Amino acid sequence: MQNRLLLPAAPPRPAVLPAPGEAAPLQRPWRTGTTPEKQSRRRKLLLHCLNLSPWAAAEPSAALLPSPRRCSLPRCSGAGPLSRTTGSRLLIKLVFAPAAPPASFAGTAALRPRSRGGDGGDTGFRRGAMSGRAAEPPPDATLRRWEREQAQLKASVVEEDTEEWQEDASFTGLERVGGVDLSYIKGDDTSACASLVVLSYPALEVLYEDCRMVAVSAPYVAGFLAFREVPFLVEAVQRLQQEEPKLKPQVLLVDGNGLLHPRGFGVACHLGVLTDLPCIGVAKNLLQVDGLVRDELHREQIRSLQREGDTFPLTGTSGRVLGMVLRSYNSSSKPLYISVGHRVRLETAVRLVKSCCRYRIPEPIRQADIRSREYIRKQLCSPLEVISSGPESRKKEAELDD
Structure with a gap:
């Protein structure tokens, strides 16, 4: 069964992302879909819930949230924007960040930790649908x-x-x-x-x-x-x-x-x-x-x-x-x-x-x-x-x- 992303009901509004600098509705019922536009919206929403700008990565992606029953998203201490459920719904509080990505973070974050493997330098987190920037080869x-x-x-x-x-x-x-x-x-x-x-x-x-x-x-x-x-x-x-x-x-x-x-x-x-x-x-x-x-x-x-x-x-x-x-x-x-x-x-x-x-x-x-x-x-x-x-x-x- 396809996972769905549900938010509390709100008055009908056009299902579009706000332009940078514009105000955005605090809550919006979005559902997952197969169109690139819906997948892009969901990806930006997820980025924001990790306290990153929803415009931190402009490349379209088919990133989908994992099933709540197997959810491996990081837990936030205290009252954070991300929470788990045991049912089929994952509730996310939506508050848009400024258009510009934070200057203190140079890329995007993957979601699922993995065990170490490969060489000493191959470590960290599994590569997901979201990709970051790579350093240029030296002259x-x-x-x-x-x-x-x-x-x-x-x-x-x-x-x-x-x-x-x-x-x-x-x-x-x-x-x-x-x-x-x-x-x-x-x-x-x-x-x-x-x-x-x-x-x-x-x-x-x-x-x-x-x-x-x-x-x-x-x-x-x-x-x-x-x-x-x-x-x-x-x-x-x-x-x-x-x-x-x-x-x-x-x-x-x-x-x-x-x-x-x-x-x-x-x-x-x-x-x-x-x-x-x-x-x-x-x-x-x-x-x-x-x-x-x-x-x-x-x-x-x-x-x-x-x-x-x-x-x-x-x-x-x-x-x-x-x-x-x-x-x-x-x-x-x-x-x-x-x-x-x-x-x-x-x-x-x-x-x-x-x-x-x-x-x-x-x-x-x-x-x-x-x-x-x-x-x-x-x-x-x-x-x-x-x-x-x-x-x-x-x-x-x-x-x-x-």
Whole structure:
């Protein structure tokens, strides 16, 4: 049965949207239909109920509300414009917003959260019928500059243990483990939530949490993920050092690769060098570099991992071990790809990641991902404030704190 959208009865009026700047009736009985005009009206109504301008996306779309019985729209705290019903009707209070979209939000928001999957950068929310804007690819001169910067920073990477707690088999002296992640709003790859959490060790209880909406200006380019995400993560670490210096993590687990990278300098290496913290790269998929491929031999090696804690090395055609494949959880046959980021040996990195796993994903990264996606869901019930990177963003954050 087709879902219908019903509002309280009102005197008959022409079924048209008001022009920008004009007054609109507060209530209007609209029903769903199959014509593009009706679908467009419904889509704009839904955008407004998420506190976005109904003109935030002008492209026609066939976006339809889910059935109320399976409704996955975000709940709003208090008396919000969006409410659920157990019957076949979904009541929405209609109050039109100004014609111009809010300056603090660069795109539209998808509706249904999804589980993480794919690479470290593939995260956030499912792409719906509404689409946002995508960043333009960088010019060749920018890519060459990024390559030079990676080469310069790579000289500072330390692939050995540098801390006393790393020398102990049970990590005596390790008390705080950090995890970082960025969750994107699917359909708008310029808006994301940067998350940093600090967990106690070995209890793995959350001691500190920092989630901020950020405006991502750099596009995604394979091999250059750090230039897209690391600036926001570095700022999160700096905020932690200023606000709660006693909770500074002794090691960071990063959702991405370290030395397992086309130029041997992945996002975990980049973050480690800039923060001077021990960092470990934890990826969910194999990055095919130096002859490493996900062929039948690789799949057979994965099947040979029978118990949690089983590993095998990732050796490239150059003969160098670039990382380690780890079965982190008995109930999951999908492995993790561990690589050195900074100031840690590969063997130490694998042992630490294994000790942080209650499930397949190590708890610091898992908590950073969960909390960033939850933060986005909460923001969908209020106007999103997207923070950019740099000095201007810090000034803006100070204003918000005031």
